[in-house]
Amino acid sequence: MRRRLFSILSMASLLVCAAVTALWVRSYFATDVLGRERMYTTPNTHERSTLYLIAQRGRLLYDRAWYFEQAPMTLELGERVYPMHHYTVPEFDFAEWLGRRDGFRLLGFGWSRTQRPLPEAVDATRAAVPCWALWLSSAVLPWVRWRQWRRRRARRRRGACLACGYDLRATPGRCPECGAVAAAAADANAAAA
Numbered sequence: 001m002r003r004r005l006f007s008i009l010s011m012a013s014l015l016v017c018a019a020v021t022a023l024w025v026r027s028y029f030a031t032d033v034l035g036r037e038r039m040y041t042t043p044n045t046h047e048r049s050t051l052y053l054i055a056q057r058g059r060l061l062y063d064r065a066w067y068f069e070q071a072p073m074t075l076e077l078g079e080r081v082y083p084m085h086h087y088t089v090p091e092f093d094f095a096e097w098l099g100r101r102d103g104f105r106l107l108g109f110g111w112s113r114t115q116r117p118l119p120e121a122v123d124a125t126r127a128a129v130p131c132w133a134l135w136l137s138s139a140v141l142p143w144v145r146w147r148q149w150r151r152r153r154a155r156r157r158r159g160a161c162l163a164c165g166y167d168l169r170a171t172p173g174r175c176p177e178c179g180a181v182a183a184a185a186a187d188a189n190a191a192a193a
């Protein structure tokens with residue numbers, strides 16, 4: 001059962017890894033945005049909250065902001081909501097986007113927060129994760145799974161115990177080292193375990 005779960009997780013992880021690879025390559029040709037916005041306007045206030053997930057130049061960017069302005073408004077009153085949708089924008093400067101005063105930048109990672117008081121209040125958080133970090137973390141499970149598969153294949157070929165690698169040519173049937181039932185039976189046992 002645990003082995004089964006591990007297989008499913010590594011397969012899912014492999015799919016994520018493939019998606020990250022595709023997005024990574026694409027991010028050098030187009031800046032993709034998944035964005036959602038909400039605005040609320042009264043005669044004297046204007047509130048806006050935004051969330052953007054952006055892929056650009058080998059980075060995934062998170063951009064969440066809240067703006068609140070107090071002044072007489074000439075905008076259309078009431079609430080306007082733009083649900084999450086996808087679009088592309090021209091490439092922009094990463095350092096400028098992240099801001100320079102607060103936060104940090106390191107190896108493609110980045111984080112910043114901007115806060116300003118009324119009458120034009122802002123609370124914005126921006127974060128960046130490099131694609132290589134996402135790629136590495138999603139590649140670990142598939143890599144471990146592939147190594148296991150290769151080791152088991154090698155053991156099967158040379159007639160060794162699939163569980164521990166002990167040479168079974170003299171004692172086919174059951175492994176004297178770890179007690180596992182050999183060959184096909186061992187396979188079935190391992191799959192069931």
Ligand SMILES: [Zn+2]
Pocket residue numbers: 161162163164165166175176177178179180
């Ligand atoms: Zn064994």
